[in-house]
Amino acid sequence: MQEAEFDCLVRQRIAAVDERIAAACGRAGRARSEVTVVAVTKTISAELARRVPGLGLSDLGENRPQELVRKAALLTDIPVIWHMIGHLQRNKIDLVLPIATRIHAVDSLRLLDALEAAAAKSGVSVSVLLEVNASGEATKHGFAPAEVPALDMAIAALRHVRVDGLMTMAAPADDPEACRPTFRTLRKLRDRLGLRELSMGMTNDFEIAIEEGTTMVRLGSVYFEGCS
Numbered sequence: 687m688q689e690a691e692f693d694c695l696v697r698q699r700i701a702a703v704d705e706r707i708a709a710a711c712g713r714a715g716r717a718r719s720e721v722t723v724v725a726v727t728k729t730i731s732a733e734l735a736r737r738v739p740g741l742g743l744s745d746l747g748e749n750r751p752q753e754l755v756r757k758a759a760l761l762t763d764i765p766v767i768w769h770m771i772g773h774l775q776r777n778k779i780d781l782v783l784p785i786a787t788r789i790h791a792v793d794s795l796r797l798l799d800a801l802e803a804a805a806a807k808s809g810v811s812v813s814v815l816l817e818v819n820a821s822g823e824a825t826k827h828g829f830a831p832a833e834v835p836a837l838d839m840a841i842a843a844l845r846h847v848r849v850d851g852l853m854t855m856a857a858p859a860d861d862p863e864a865c866r867p868t869f870r871t872l873r874k875l876r877d878r879l880g881l882r883e884l885s886m887g888m889t890n891d892f893e894i895a896i897e898e899g900t901t902m903v904r905l906g907s908v909y910f911e912g913c914s
């Protein structure tokens with residue numbers, strides 16, 4: 687896709703999504719400033735991704751470590767807040783740590799411990815979210831909701847990793863209303879741990895997630911479908 691065509695299309699889509707976000711905030715009695723959009727650039731080229739901050743979205747997310755590293759290296763001259771939103775293996779921590787401001791899907795205590803060790807070694811601090819498998823699908827990564835309350839001890843022991851909240855992916859559903867119980871579960875767990883952030887809501891269900899209190903939506907296809 688040509689750059690001018692991309693700019694025009696994505697600008698329109700951003701405006702349309704902004705209206706939907708504002709309306710969902712309105713229904714929930716929330717301020718628009720409580721919701722951060724992470725634009726998921728995994729389906730578009732680095733050349734197109736570098737246009738996105740100029741269109742108004744400077745939080746960008748990638749779900750694969752190598753692709754995060756590749757795109758970030760090509761966009762160093764642009765102010766981007768990078769989010770690692772996908773599954774992270776321990777042997778990829780050193781790739782991601784220098785780039786990602788936030789790691790969304792920490793799904794085990796082993797990974798949390800390895801992140802703490804790596805962050806301590808390189809003298810950095812990093813914000814993470816714990817992934818919860820709130821929909822209970824067997825194939826999915828994440829902590830079971832029942833084990834989350836007991837994580838408060840492990841969280842309190844961290845020095846270089848800051849656990850700021852919880853993240854989940856709802857089960858795919860034709861009707862986004864079906865995601866509401868999953869989002870509600872995550873919010874209750876977040877409140878119980880006294881954390882601030884929730885990363886939930888994607889293209890198909892972000893308005894429900896906002897109504898249920900999310901602070902971050904991860905949006906890809908609603909902006910970039912057909913743009914590759």
Ligand SMILES: *Cc1c(COP(=O)(O)O)cnc(C)c1O
Pocket residue numbers: 726728749771772888889890904905906907908
């Ligand atoms: C791809 C992806 C998204 C964005 O999904 P869309 O439905 O395209 O908005 C969000 N979160 C994660 C973890 C992803 O991998």
